[in-house]
Each structure stands twice: as structure tokens, then as C-alpha cells.
Amino acid sequence: LQLAVPRIQNIKPRQTARSYGGNYDKKLFAKLRKLRKSIADEENIPPFVVFNDATLIEMAEQCPVRANDLLLINGVGERKLERFGDAFMALIREHLTGFDD
Structure with missing residues (x-):
């Protein structure tokens, strides 16, 4: 009888607001959070x-102002885009x- 040895995969840690x-742009991030809450x-x-916060952080980093660019952000799909x-x-354009201000 032989047991299989589990393979350990390289799993990337999740990015959060604290670990980014x-x-x-922290000012834009705060505005995005306020809009999200509203x-x-x-x-x-x-x-x-x-x-989620990681998506908002990526928005504050990438500053997408076109739909195609927003779709490149993790956590944004067609449904959420729509x-x-x-x-x-x-909000990003205004910022x-x-x-x-």
C-alpha cells in the first residue's frame, strides 16, 4: 500500500487594504469606499x-475611466460593470x- 504525497502549490497571499x-491614491481610495458605502x-x-477593498485599491492604483479598462480590474466582471x-x-474621472475637490 502506497500513499500519495500531496503536492504543495505556490499559493499567492491575497492582497488586502492592509497588505498592499x-x-x-489613498485619497481616491477613500472616495471610492464612500461611493461603495452609498x-x-x-x-x-x-x-x-x-x-471589495482589494478591488477598490486596484481602481485607485490603475484609475480606469473606460469600461474596457475597468474590466481589467480584479473583481470587476460584466455584471458589476453594468x-x-x-x-x-x-468618480475616478472627477478625481x-x-x-x-
Whole structure:
């Protein structure tokens, strides 16, 4: 009788708001969180259902303003793009142009 030896896979640790390297716009991240909370409250869903912190951090790092760019962000699929994308892209555009200050 021989037992198989389990293979250990290289699993990357999940990126969270606390573990991210800090290469993102923290002011934009705060605005994105506020928008997420507003949408979540309006739709009576938990904020993480809209987007999780890691997704918002990636948005604050990449600053996508077009749908195709937003789809490249982890955690954004067609459904979330259709449901929430316009509001988040508008906020990012406003932030980049300085009209929200």
C-alpha cells in the first residue's frame, strides 16, 4: 500500500487594504469606499458585494475611466460593470480632473 504525497502549490497571499504596497491614491481610495458605502446602503446590500477593498485599491492604483479598462480590474466582471461601473468611472474621472475637490 502506497500513499500519495500531496503536492504543495505556490499559493499567492491575497492582497488586502492592509497588505498592499501603498502604490495607490489613498485619497481616491477613500472616495471610492464612500461611493461603495452609498451604493450599498441604497441597494440594501453589504459594501463588499459592490466591490471589495482589494478591488477598490486596484481602481485607485490603475484609475480606469473606460469600461474596457475597468474590466481589467480584479473583481470587476460584466455584471458589476453594468451595475456599478458608470458611477465608479465618473468618480475616478472627477478625481483625476480635480472637479471634486
